[in-house]
Amino acid sequence: MEDGDEAPRLNGKQLSVVEKSLFELLRKQKSQAVPVDLPVPAFWASVGQLLHHLETEISETIRDKGMGAEAQMKSRRLGNIRTCISDLTRLRLNAFTQNAVLSNLMKSHRGDAMSASSGFQGIDWQRHDSSERAFHAGIGHLIEKYKHEVSWNALQHGSSIDSTTVPKAVGHSPLTEFSEPQEENSVSPAPASEQPASSGDWDDPDFDEEDRIRQIDAFPDRATGASSPPAPTAPADDDGLMRILILKDLDDPIISADGSEMVLTAGDVESCSSLIAETLVAAGLAEPAPL
Numbered sequence: 001m002e003d004g005d006e007a008p009r010l011n012g013k014q015l016s017v018v019e020k021s022l023f024e025l026l027r028k029q030k031s032q033a034v035p036v037d038l039p040v041p042a043f044w045a046s047v048g049q050l051l052h053h054l055e056t057e058i059s060e061t062i063r064d065k066g067m068g069a070e071a072q073m074k075s076r077r078l079g080n081i082r083t084c085i086s087d088l089t090r091l092r093l094n095a096f097t098q099n100a101v102l103s104n105l106m107k108s109h110r111g112d113a114m115s116a117s118s119g120f121q122g123i124d125w126q127r128h129d130s131s132e133r134a135f136h137a138g139i140g141h142l143i144e145k146y147k148h149e150v151s152w153n154a155l156q157h158g159s160s161i162d163s164t165t166v167p168k169a170v171g172h173s174p175l176t177e178f179s180e181p182q183e184e185n186s187v188s189p190a191p192a193s194e195q196p197a198s199s200g201d202w203d204d205p206d207f208d209e210e211d212r213i214r215q216i217d218a219f220p221d222r223a224t225g226a227s228s229p230p231a232p233t234a235p236a237d238d239d240g241l242m243r244i245l246i247l248k249d250l251d252d253p254i255i256s257a258d259g260s261e262m263v264l265t266a267g268d269v270e271s272c273s274s275l276i277a278e279t280l281v282a283a284g285l286a287e288p289a290p291l
Helices: 012-030 043-065 069-105 130-149 152-157 209-218 274-282
Strands: 241-246 269-273 286-288
Touching (some): 012 069, 069 130
Antiparallel strands (some): 241 269
């Protein structure tokens, strides 16, 4: 937490408001894919004050009255708040991560930032904690590193290398260039049937057919020389398309994998690449529409 985000000292009534805001924020975040705005500046610092206040109360109650019903009730209350904080943090980090991924991958191939008119909801960082902004920026750096390592632009839009500029492979001349021409009066080689057998030719040994059958019965798993039937051909992969229903108008066109532009309007049913379709669904701009 930065120094400028430190919360002022809160009284008991204000801490009660922070506690209610914490559970209300969790309820809203469960139904939202984007990070919900924090209710007050330095919200997490205020939550820290609330926890410290409750821990002090529990210690004083145990010291004065022992570990009775009152102390147990306050301990249960503190446990519920810690569980709420854990669930809310998990949901918010997931939302920040998803936003960072989508906002980065949906950039145009020229690297332009996505327009607000496309329906994608940006983040007002004045309504979020500075540590959450740092987390979001870190995810963006990791995505850029990943895209560089897998050549993301080439995968999406093809290589920019002109095939005419690729140098020809340098290799050896074909063997025919080194062969000497045949003389016109040279004698043609004798047919294979008339050529004498080489001393290295294989002579098929005598093998009794009954011995062969007994060998097959003794070793049924051993190959018999017959060719195995060809393996069944695996079914071809699908074309990677996903059918979706557009829920909101997108003023800016979406760049498809082949570089073409698609203008999407609410009510349209389109078949897009899985990456674009899942991105639009995750952003709340479309929903799956399987046949």
